[in-house]
Amino acid sequence: NAGVTQTPKFQVLKTGQSMTLQCAQDMNHNSMYWYRQDPGMGLRLIYYSASEGTTDKGEVPNGYNVSRLNKREFSLRLESAAPSQTSVYFCASSDFIWQPQHFGDGTRLSIL
């Protein structure tokens, strides 16, 4: 039972490069989320998708785009990476937006 799978687990980018973080869940959940976690700032919501075909901004959406590819997959894209986007990125899913969220193990992204 894989749950929420994030790829890659680690990535180093140079400033200005683009990158897509992938997330897939096998629990048939309707809602999916992307967060970033930074020391001293805690976890912050970037974007979420309440159901297939919908996406909405969270607390810190600037510099990111998302795609809900299908019910299983929700990707996060950095078009032009900046050092301020160095962080640990977590994907999560839930049956519906009012249900408990299940998290992946994160992607550790460094931008030089």
Place this chain on the structure above:
Amino acid sequence: KQEVTQIPAALSVPEGENLVLNCSFTDSAIYNLQWFRQDPGKGLTSLLLIQSSQREQTSGRLNASLDKSSGRSTLYIAASQPGDSATYLCAVGFKTIFGAGTRLFVKA
């Protein structure tokens, strides 16, 4: 803007002790409140979720309460064990706003 605060930031207790972790929020119009634990280098594990219409939820040795009028939630851990050592986070709403967490260390 919703703000979520967790006190204390860190806590060290001997094994077997009962303990309470606190979470406060500034806007009482919340959708729900979740408690998570996070182990080092790992993602979050959902412990308990309280809907806005509920006052408490229980799971095993864990009990979470919610008082919307005062903007507070508590997570009670009974008979703490070394395996409970982790960071505990509370989060409010479906546009989830997290607190900074409480780092718990339970000494054997």
